[in-house]
């Protein structure tokens with residue numbers, strides 16, 4: 001079976017990490033995630049990330065580097081995470097989210113992350129704190 005990839009962005013701006021609260025589906029609503037979505041067939045993961053951040057948040061972002069690792073979501077679906085730099089726009093919860101927060105490295109434990117996002121969030125917080 002082909003494995004489908006979900007890309008997510010650890011979006012950095014001014015020393016903070018962007019967290020997004022999901023509004024759907026019901027079993028995930030209210031939990032916080034690194035924003036992103038499924039890579040379409042034939043699409044490069046970095047392009048998918050740029051597209052998802054544009055659609056969901058109305059911003060332009062530049063993927064920087066992959067956070068090492070890969071986290072299973074369900075059979076046939078894995079999460080991969082890239083750091084990304086906000087290039088333009090102020091993120092707004094246009095689709096799939098109902099709240100956004102910018103978190104300083106020492107604030108990243110303040111939201112209820114989806115468990116599968118936590119390892120990448122921890123690594124992103126370490127990268128931010130290291131400057």
Ligand code: 523
Nearest residue numbers: 006007008033034035036037038073114116117
């Ligand atoms: N996750 C997840 N963490 C995370 C993202 C972006 C997604 O655990 N940071 C999970 C949640 C869903 C699956 O990945 O089970 C697909 O994410 P979703 O719904 O954001 O992807 P879309 O918007 O591409 O999905 P479609 O509804 O199919 O368009």
